[in-house]
Amino acid sequence: MNAATDRQWAVRDAVLRWLLAKVTEGYRSPILDPDVIRETVGWAPSPLTRDEVADASNYLYREGYVTGVPVMGIGIPRPMLTVAGRRVAAAGGSLRQADLCGPRGAIIRSMSMSMSMSASASLRDLCRQQQRSIGVHQAARASTRDGGVDRCQ
Structure with a gap:
């Protein structure tokens, strides 16, 4: 994999971990903000951009890990974790290896x-x-x- 693809997966993982942290704090659908995500998950690489976070939220929405209302150019401004999203985020692994069938099927880990x-x-x-x-x-x-x-x- 190349560095851009690795970063894309890392951003998706960061958004999912951030959502789990916010849900744990009692926020059901927090506002998608790259700076808050960076601070919450301890993002060390170069700063997150709004486009990266929007792409990540759209991916999580398409795959069924979050729900919300998609907005063109913004992604899912107030995403909410689904049961599948909470399960994957709580497992602590990467979305890249999270499952083969998608969140609506059986989650198959550690293949x-x-x-x-x-x-x-x-x-x-x-x-x-x-x-x-x-x-x-x-x-x-x-x-x-x-x-x-x-x-x-």
Whole structure:
């Protein structure tokens, strides 16, 4: 990986750790501020930029680690940790290795580097199948709210 990619992942991790710290302090949806994030998580590299923090919050939103209202150019100005986001942040690892299936699937940590490529591909297919199954289940549940029969019971 190159330095820019490493920094991008580090910023994402910092935003997630900052959110967990703020939630622990009682702030449900704190205001996204690079300077406050830097101070809270002890960011040592060159200062965080607003664009980096906005990109990180958008990534966390897309992956389901935070919820909120996306604003163009700002990211998620008042992000809130989801259950998946809290779980990953509390684990203390990097988002880069946090999970293979995404926060809506099973979180798979500490994978052995000796795993063969075919096993990795099989695991990835299993994750996709699980996500499709969850999507079908959620769609069936949504249709019951519109007067349909709940087929998920």
